[in-house]
Amino acid sequence: MLAANTALSLKKRLLHPAVKPLLFLLCLLPVVWLIYRVASNGAGANPQEYLIRATGDWTLRFICIVLAVTPLRTITNTPQLARFRRMLGLFVYFYVVVHLLSYSWFDMGFDVPDIAKDIAKRPFILVGFSAFMLLTPLAATSFNAAIKALGVKRWQLLHKLVYVVSGLGLLHFFWMRAGKNNFAEVFVYAAIIALLLAWRVQQFLKKKKLQPIKNGGQSLSN
Numbered sequence: 001m002l003a004a005n006t007a008l009s010l011k012k013r014l015l016h017p018a019v020k021p022l023l024f025l026l027c028l029l030p031v032v033w034l035i036y037r038v039a040s041n042g043a044g045a046n047p048q049e050y051l052i053r054a055t056g057d058w059t060l061r062f063i064c065i066v067l068a069v070t071p072l073r074t075i076t077n078t079p080q081l082a083r084f085r086r087m088l089g090l091f092v093y094f095y096v097v098v099h100l101l102s103y104s105w106f107d108m109g110f111d112v113p114d115i116a117k118d119i120a121k122r123p124f125i126l127v128g129f130s131a132f133m134l135l136t137p138l139a140a141t142s143f144n145a146a147i148k149a150l151g152v153k154r155w156q157l158l159h160k161l162v163y164v165v166s167g168l169g170l171l172h173f174f175w176m177r178a179g180k181n182n183f184a185e186v187f188v189y190a191a192i193i194a195l196l197l198a199w200r201v202q203q204f205l206k207k208k209k210l211q212p213i214k215n216g217g218q219s220l221s222n
Contacts, residue, residue: 014080023084027091030058031098048106053176055099056128060173060189062092063166067196074203086142089162093139096132124175131168134161163200166193 013019034054037043043050066088073081103125108115119129138159140146147155170193174186 011078011080014078014083020084020087023087027062027088027094031055031095034058048102052099052102052106055095055102056173056176057185059092059095059099060169062088062095063162063169064189064192064196066092066162067166067193071196071199090139090142093135096135100129100132124172127168127175128172131165131172134165134168138162138165163197166197 034043034051038047038051041047066085069081069085069088073079104110104115108118119125138161141150141155141158150158170186170190173189174183177183177186
């Protein structure tokens, strides 16, 4: 009884108007912390590389958080969590933009021809840039007006690209770490993403299995 009351109280609190602004500030904390580290000389001997790598890491972390929303909402029976998914998705785009700008500025000096050559020359940069390009239409259509313009089914189909993006982001991270033969974090992210995608596959197969039963029930009742 106490657990049920606690769960109900938590669900009500998630609907409080202050929760979204609080979440927004929490999502900004990583970039504020990174800027502070760089400004206070706490980012090591190469702060530019630190900023590029760290913003990439946070992009991947936010992808994992976004992918975790639906399983967490379903398993805990907390539909209120869905109201935060759009904001979290936009923060994925925010961090990938900061990551791209950091690379373009610190590594390439905003030299567009050199950036284009680097993307074509280095596969892991090409993969990362491809993920950014796929995320762009998702961020651009993360609004009610876009859902109405596209229609719900086409909008949902478009936003399934997040699964492709998660794979590309993971591959980009793998190739980047391959240079130093350091795969520990890669395996952690791979395990998290694999688990979250496996849950979706399991749910899809479960629905497909139940579909004939429902259809059969409808035909009998008719």
